[in-house]
Amino acid sequence: MIRFRHSGEIWSDFPQLVAGVIHAEDAHTDGEHLERYWRIAAERLAAGPESGLPEIQAWRQAFTRLGLKPTQYRCAAESLLRRFRKDGSLPSIHPLIDLGNAISLAFAIPVAVLDAGTLDGLLEVRYATGDEKYLAFSGETEHPAPGEVIFADEHGHAHARRWTHRQSARSAVSPATRSVLIVAEALHPGAAHDIPRLLTALGDELPGSVSAVLTREAPEFRT
Template sequence: MRVSIADELARMGIQLGVASAMELNNKASVDLRLEWEQAAAEINGSTKDLLADPVIRSYRDFYWRVLKIDPTKQRPAQEALIRRILNNGKIPTINPAVDIGNIISIKHKVPIGLYDMDKIKADKLTLRYAAEGEVFIPIGSPRRTLTSNQIVLAASDGTILHVYPYRDSELTMVEASTRNILIISAGVPGISGDLLIKAAAEVGLLYEKYLGGRLVKVELASGEREVSV
């Protein structure tokens, strides 16, 4: 499977950390308390301090300037998770693979997208602007009709996996039965490729540790580089 970024988005400086993890046992009973505690320990200060964090700031600026979304009303996914921690809220557990993605998202402050590779029926994914009227089926919500100012991760057969960088599709969601996962850390201008690679790799390494999977490959997709997983 190939992953690429459309030219107009690559010129903005958008990059993706891309990894694949295979042969997971996502039905395993695992104790992730230590990982949650270590991720929470990376967060300092209060919710007000988030506004000064350079990583969080980059995503908020992207929401305002590119997506035309008010990030105080539709928060970046990782910021919403961090705010729950800072407000002593409990992060809901979904299944081990998804929980691990959330842990790394909190730790590194970048969004992590997870996709069941066996549900993807095309050989190429592209991060691009949506076509007016394309349909997206978000996890836990009714289907939505997209507009041309939205950014999507789309398969070559037209399936929309993700509205960038905050909402995944029900069509490729990771469930207890999922064994093979595509991991994508979603970058915006100002976020280094090294951070994206590190975040994607750490998800895969925790899969190996807790779910018996194999981290197969970790690469950076950019304007100059289409990657295969």
């Protein structure tokens, strides 16, 4: 069973949050439409830098509230947009990650693509206690500071640090991945409109997937 939710404290502190979750078994994509999403991102960036987009501004405000310097710790969508603006493209990593990154660019919303087979029980976005373990891509084990927002499972593994800043190597998608859990989170005023559109875009690329929009009133996803 796949279970995902945000803690009550997160909903209380960020009531404007809208989250979209999608689970796909035997997940695969051919990457046929990536350039379409890149074009959307390029058109938006032509009007100004990513820092001026309302989706990014909302995450910067959230990071500031959490005590993080927003130009040091950027949400994943802002980091992708910065790289795309400078290079004009993104490197290919894995078809499912490439898809998530392309849609993240188009919507300017952080999209986390996790190997669902690595998740132990409930995955919850919550404040860290300081006891959790985070596996960095360098291979080092880190301990998120108490109060940091993380994606944590029931066994104390942190699958993301600083909320939407960086994922963990523990749940990274690999050639062996067969089941994925994809999470998109937005805080800007248009989030209630944009998250369902983002889920539709993902669902069109992942036939047979199951998705849901999470809100404070309906906070948990399970399959």
